[in-house]
Amino acid sequence: MQPVNEARIIDSWQRNVAPWVAAVRQQRIESRALVTNQAIVDAVASRCPRSVLDIGCGEGWLVRELMTRGFQVTGVDAVPLLIEQARAEGGDFQVASYEAIAGGALKLVADMLVCNFSLLGEHSVDQLIRAVPSLLHAGGTLVVQTLHPLMACGGQSYRDGWREGSWDGIEGSFSDPAPWYFRTLESWIRLFRSSGLQLCELREPLHPVSGKPVSAIFIAQPAR
Numbered sequence: 001m002q003p004v005n006e007a008r009i010i011d012s013w014q015r016n017v018a019p020w021v022a023a024v025r026q027q028r029i030e031s032r033a034l035v036t037n038q039a040i041v042d043a044v045a046s047r048c049p050r051s052v053l054d055i056g057c058g059e060g061w062l063v064r065e066l067m068t069r070g071f072q073v074t075g076v077d078a079v080p081l082l083i084e085q086a087r088a089e090g091g092d093f094q095v096a097s098y099e100a101i102a103g104g105a106l107k108l109v110a111d112m113l114v115c116n117f118s119l120l121g122e123h124s125v126d127q128l129i130r131a132v133p134s135l136l137h138a139g140g141t142l143v144v145q146t147l148h149p150l151m152a153c154g155g156q157s158y159r160d161g162w163r164e165g166s167w168d169g170i171e172g173s174f175s176d177p178a179p180w181y182f183r184t185l186e187s188w189i190r191l192f193r194s195s196g197l198q199l200c201e202l203r204e205p206l207h208p209v210s211g212k213p214v215s216a217i218f219i220a221q222p223a224r
């Protein structure tokens, strides 16, 4: 079941490139426009990295945004069509899955790794996070933004596990939503610790109207 779910994630992104690119570039996702885009840019900038690797970069908006601020950025994603779209707008991009990155496919190290709403699977993500220390320069930082577990949990019990996905709330001709692996806050922190990382900061950006946390941003570094 799990390898099937991991494959369905990539398959779903492959099928939904066109509506996704339109939704991101036309700022159709309210929480991004209101809160989370600025929150991830601020989190990256707060650590002053010179080089950044955007893992699961999608169509590349964050790479471009960080480039305009003077950072040296590379984006990587498993979906070739997304990388094609990203390259068309300019920037340095590579195709690689998390499994391949964990296996040493990238041949690069950076001051910072950033994952913006891109850690969706179970074993693929576990493998990637375990490889983080080998992808960072000494003193480097990992920044992960994900849906806030308390808000994303919905009516189900607050336990790790695969959940059915949905494109609800995003306008566009999307199909075949992928399953995703829900992790509690405790479980995220355990994953970082067991991967040799130390949590430096946890940010919880709030929705300006509801006052609820939209996302969680983890900032972690290899433990000394």
Ligand SMILES: C[S@@+](CC[C@H](N)C(=O)[O-])C[C@H]1O[C@@H](n2cnc3c(N)ncnc32)[C@H](O)[C@@H]1O
Residues within 6 Å of the ligand: 009, 010, 013, 024, 055, 056, 057, 058, 059, 060, 061, 062, 076, 077, 078, 079, 082, 096, 097, 098, 099, 115, 116, 117, 118, 119, 120, 121, 124
């Ligand atoms: C919600 S999108 C986020 C894209 C981008 N970070 C952004 O902020 O717009 C999730 C991205 O993660 C990528 N992704 C998911 N699982 C992956 C895996 N195992 N290997 C590589 N990329 C993966 C998808 O292809 C997709 O582009």
